[in-house]
Amino acid sequence: MKMRNIIRNMLVQRKSLIVVLSLLTIVLTLATCKTTNNNIQTDINDKTTQIDQVSLSDTDWEQGKVTDYHTLTKSFLWNSQVDLFYQELDYQFAWFKDGRLTQNASELIATLESSWKEGFVAENYEIREIEMAIHELQDLASQEEEYRQVAAQLDILLSRSYLSYASDIANGRNNPQKIDANWETYPQKKHNLVKYLSVALKKDDIQKSLVELRPKTNQYEKLMTAYQKLYLSSQDRVWPLPAYSISRAVEENDSSGYVVRLKSYLFATGDLKTADSTYLSSPFFDNKLTEAVKHFQFRHGLEQDGIVGKNTQQEMNKSIDYRLDQIGVNLDRLRWLPDNLGDSYIEVNIPEFSLKYFESNQLITHMNVVVGRNKNYTPVLKDTLSYLVFNPTWNVPNSIATKEMLPKIKADSTYLARNNYVLLKSSYISKDTINPAEVEWSEITRDNFSYRIVQKSGRFNALGTIKFIMPNNHNIYLHDTPSHHLFSRAQRNFSHGCIRVEKPLELAQNLLEAQINNDSIYELLAGKEPKTVILDKKVAVHMFYHTAWVDKQGNLQFRKDIYSFDEKSITLLKRTESRQQLVAQGILE
Incomplete structure (x- = not known):
């Protein structure tokens, strides 16, 4: 089948484009953005208008099953959860009624197209394939057999996308154990997503069911809102960077073209509160700008001196796309946590x-x-x-003793005594202390070091x-x-x-x-x-x-990625292979 091949190729190739219809829906959403729920409802209304055109008048539609037109066990759309879900339904169509896509389908598609609001990538939920299938159905309204075959594939696509999105919003998309770090995770939130989807369909409550899987914390809501606001700024292109490295620090009473760009940037970030065009175009660095720089430094964990030096410049030159990615991975980390x-x-x-x-x-x-x-x-x-x-001793780890302390001991025979250390034989609890002066330190290496070093209690411990x-x-x-x-x-x-x-x-x-x-x-x-x-x-x-x-005062805070965990997480979060491929690679659960 033409449609089957198209979808198969899309799932294998996974190109990083969203169809024009998806982009149009997002644009319509942005134009009327007030709250997340209102946005999604707008999308749902638009999608319902489109989907109403997809139908096949057929009196025996309810008697058909997806397996009559699509073999699940041999399908490239199949996974174990999808199969369990259709078993629950006795393999009836889940997203069609009387040959027409339902309001539930409208809500799901609108939610998937709005997944950017949660920091997700819509293509990870096969939105392009879904949109293509809808267009294909519009062209097949008079061809009953082919219509049913494409409808079966679309029904499975919608079910799989719901289960994938639901899993990601409830427990996070990334697998923290794949960040190559000692990162202990909390038990995943217990959701039987197959049963959860079945109940949501019966209640005609798809959009609400997905919203209710979000983390139930104020921080998640605040950070998600900050993400959406920043995303809109990126679309409006109102995030000018200071742009180039400066040869020296810039501070109060300086005057240059760089100061104009600095004012424009800090006005866009909200750190500079004035919108006066005369002031913004002035190249003079005054006290008002100093306070704005200090506020930026406060939000980025920098020394609050009001001077644009190397570290401040480095943070200012982070692109808005990087900041969006940074918020995205932190939203995902909040999904890993328990609500309480x-x-x-x-x-x-x-x-x-x-x-x-x-x-x-x-x-x-x-x-x-x-x-x-x-x-x-x-x-x-x-x-x-x-x-x-209280008044602890310090058992010096062997790695520190051999890598850092041994060279100092060799260079200074009084090093251990001066710093209140005792040298023990083979065990931290040994009663056998050794006089460092009696050790032939020239023969001791990291490999044959068999001693233990303990620092006594005291103010310099x-x-x-x-x-x-x-x-x-x-x-x-x-x-x-x-x-x-x-x-x-x-x-x-x-x-x-x-x-x-x-x-x-x-x-x-x-x-x-x-x-x-x-x-x-x-x-x-x-x-x-x-x-x-x-x-x-x-x-x-x-x-x-x-x-x-987002702190208690409503400031969007950022910090330096000191261990490069963000860098690794961003790469994983934005990958657009199919979920089955990522699970097989161990990247997703």
């Missing part, structure tokens, strides 16, 4: 270098953190804080005065640090993977508030020996890698 993180929990956002502690879903404290450098990156974990250690333990396979925990000067820096990825906290005493007091009083905590700190306090109430710890979000 718990009553009391710690939240660490790695690219933001921040920690927040919540009790009864109220923010109790917020502080800066230092996370792992790129080669020792902090993994994205979900864990449970179990106990605290690398873990500071408190560590917060959440047992895990990566040996990652929270801790104090003697290097407090690092917390004042804008970018804080300096550790070996563990998380250094800016206000450890405040965090400990909040965690132990119902358990021991502050005087008891001070007594523990005053001692010289390690003391362990087990938490009566364990606290969940959620580590995130969010590089785009």
Whole structure:
């Protein structure tokens, strides 16, 4: 069949184009964009007008089955969920009634064409093939047998697209385990999508059923709205870049043509609030522009000095397409999370270098953190804080001892003693201390290093005065640090993977508030020996890698992709192979 071959070729080739009809529908949507639901309803009305033209007058249509005209088990459209779905329907047509596509079909097609609003790519849901099949049906209205064959293929396409979209909106499109990182995932939300689709069809509630699969968090709604607003800006081409690298920093009282472009850019991003054309065309860098630059720097986690230097320029020169992609992958990461993180929990956002502690879903404290450098990156974990250690010792990992400390020991025989380290034989709990002066260090290499190094408790201990333990396979925990000067820096990825906290005493007091009083905590700190306090109430710890979000003041925040996870995720999210191909490659679930 002509249509069968066309669709087969499309699914294999997967070219990255949307048909004119799809683009027209999106344009109509943009022109009337107020809210997501209103937009989709507009699309549905338009689509219904088109689909009403697709019909075949046939009194025995209801007696036909898709398997009469299409063999599922041999179909390139077939997958296990599609087969289960049609088994539930006894292989009846799902999206046709009296030979005509239903309102359910209208709602689904309009939703797929509007999938950009969720940060998706419409072609991943075979919208082009669906549109082509509809056009083909319009041409076959008088050819009953061929009409039914194309209708069967279209019915299966619609079912498969619904199940694919529903899975993506509920649990995310990307598979985080394919990012090549230590990224622990939460259990997928439990949805029997086959049953869910069957119920939605019976209720004639397709569009609503897909909306209800979205994450039920304020952050998702806010970020999705920000994405749509930015998308419209990209269509209007109102995102001028400063465009070229500058040879020196630009700051207040400077005057140049670059300042005009800078004003235009910051007005487009919303950081500069004035729309006065005379002001915008002036090449003078005044205090108003300084404040706008500071606001931009605040939204991007940069040092807020009001000077356009290298780092600020670098962020300003990110294209609007990159920012849309960045928001898209962060929307997807929100889909990986449960709707409820718990009553009391710690939240660490790695690219933001921040920690927040919540009790009864109220923010109790917020502080800066230092996370792992790129080669020792902090993994994205979900864990449970179990106990605290006051005046901890530090068991130096063998990798640090051999790679970083061994050269220093060889260069300075007093290095270990000066820094309060002890050298032990083969075990961290060994009682056999070794005098470093008795070791022939010239013969010791990384390969034959058999010792263990432990740093005693004290104010200069690398873990500071408190560590917060959440047992895990990566040996990652929270801790104090003697290097407090690092917390004042804008970018804080300096550790070996563990998380250094800016206000450890405040965090400990909040965690132990119902358990021991502050005087008891001070007594523990005053001692010289390690003391362990087990938490009566364990606290969940959620580590995130969010590089785009909307804050409580409504500011769209971005952060640098310090571990290149965004770069990998964007590539996966935008791929347009069929879902079956991606599942086979392990990229999707």
